[in-house]
Amino acid sequence: MTTTEPVTPIEAVPAFAPAAAPATSSVSPTRRQLWRRSRWFLLSAVVLLLAGLLIAGLGGNSQYPPLDPRSPDRDGTRAVVHLLEKRGLTTRTVATEAELTAALREPGTTVVLPEPDLLTTPQLDSLSDVRRGSDSRLVLISPEAAALDAFAPGITLATVSAGLPDSVGSLSGPADCPLPEAVRAGRAELGGLLYRPGPDDIACYPRHGRYPLVRHTDAGSRELVVLGSGRLLTNDRLDDDGNASLALGLLGSRQHLVWYLPDYSGSAPATERKALTDYIPSGWSWALLQLGIATLLAAFWRGRRLGPVVSENLPVVVRAAETTEGRARLYQRAKARGHAADSLRRAARHRLAPVLGVPLSAGEPDPTALCAAVADRLDRPSADVRSLLYGTPPTDDAALLRLTDDLDALERQVRQP
Structure with a gap:
């Protein structure tokens, strides 16, 4: 007769049903682990972002050249143009010689040349021929001998003993002339280059027998105004003394105001072959520099983390x-x-x-x-x-x-x- 041993009841045996996993047995990375893994990448991204913003901010200050009527900077002339527009004048800028020629031929127009001596001699002669048949007012800012010979041969540039142009700092003073615009303005701040007027010219704001403001009138109503400096027109100095009144009078005598703003840097001649680098925007050089620095930093960081190569005798016992x-x-x-x-x-x-x-x-x-x-x-x-x-x-x-x-x-x- 065989006997069977008692079998332990199923209820007494621990079931192999799913057991609750301990909270510490999770294989998912914790927040601390994620932070330790990604903190250097986040820091590098923040540094690159701040560097890019700094470079972009520094590069945005030279957006406009001096005396630009679109510029709100201290050396811009946006304020005086805004005042003229409120008076009903129309203002615009031109950038090509053809547009400048058309503006000089328009009746009732004041044309401003901020840097006339940057024009070539053929350009000055061509514009002088065009201007003979117009009634426009031409305002030359800081012209030297070449521009004066082309537009107003009677006005000469004052020089010092060495033959260099005579100039003075901007200084407020009385007009001492019958020019209506200067009489209304009274004291104004003028300076820069000084000139000697012709017999029929009106010169104002004298500096030891020489003048920073001269008006020349040709036959008819064709006028030429020579300014030794454009400082009185700038946003920074417009509200000093009678600068605003004088600027509005000199630039607002006609219904239309045209400001000549060419790209004096010029483009390369048609016969000159451009290299591939000439077509790359200047901002890319900063971007490449930042990428190079980031690459070097990443290589240095990873190289230090990996450490030097260690030789190990074989065979190696691994537990x-x-x-x-x-x-x-x-x-x-x-x-x-x-x-x-x-x-x-x-x-x-x-x-x-x-x-x-x-x-x-x-x-x-x-x-x-x-x-x-x-x-x-x-x-x-x-x-x-x-x-x-x-x-x-x-x-x-x-x-x-x-x-x-x-x-x-x-x-x-x-x-x-």
Whole structure:
């Protein structure tokens, strides 16, 4: 007569149902780890952004040349042009010689040349011929001998003993002349180059027998105004003394005001071949410099982090725990949960099969025999055991952790029923 040993009730055996994973067993990176990994990249991005903003801010101050009617800077003339427009005058800028020629031919026009001596001699002669048939007022700012010879031969540039142009600093003083615009303005701030007027010219604001303001009148109503400096027209000095009144009088005597603003830097001659670098905008040089510095800093940072190369004698003994941890980290970085689950299940099957007496065939136990043996040992449904040992891969890290805990619980129950 055979006797059977009492079987431990199922309720007394710890179930291999999913166990609650400890809070510290998560493989997802923490906030502290994310911050430590990304802080240097964020710092580099902030430094590059600040450097770009600084360079852009510094480069924006020279947007307009001096005496530009569009410029709100201290040396611009936007204020006087705005006042003239409020009086009903029309104002515009021209940038080509053809547009300047057309403006000189228009009736009722005041044309301002801020830098007349930058024009070539043929250009000055051509404009002088055009102006003979017009009734415009031409305002020359700081002209020298070439421009005076072309437009007003009677006015000469005052010189010092060495033959250099005579000039004085801007100084407020009385007009001392019958010019209506100067009489209304009274004291005004003039200076710059000084001139000697012709017999029929009106000269104002004298400086030791020489003048920074001269008006020359040709036949008819054609007028030429010579200013030694455009300082009184600027936004910074317009509200001093009678500068505003004098500026409005000199520039507002006609219905239309035209300001000549060419690109004096000029383009290369048509016969000159341009290099490839000539077509690259100037701002790209700063961008390339920033990229080069960032590359050097990144190389220095990574080089210091990796450290020098260390020689190691072979063969090297690597502990199994280190190999397992390294492989697990590779799986984690690649998000290969399926491969990790397969490795865990395969190892569990290989450990369970000898305990239950299931032979290995081609390196693997028979799935049906193994699941039946486990189910018979624990008195559990075979389908549950198969789902655990041969189931689908987990979909997230939490499911992978639950699978690990379930496999551990299953092995403990099989070994210690």
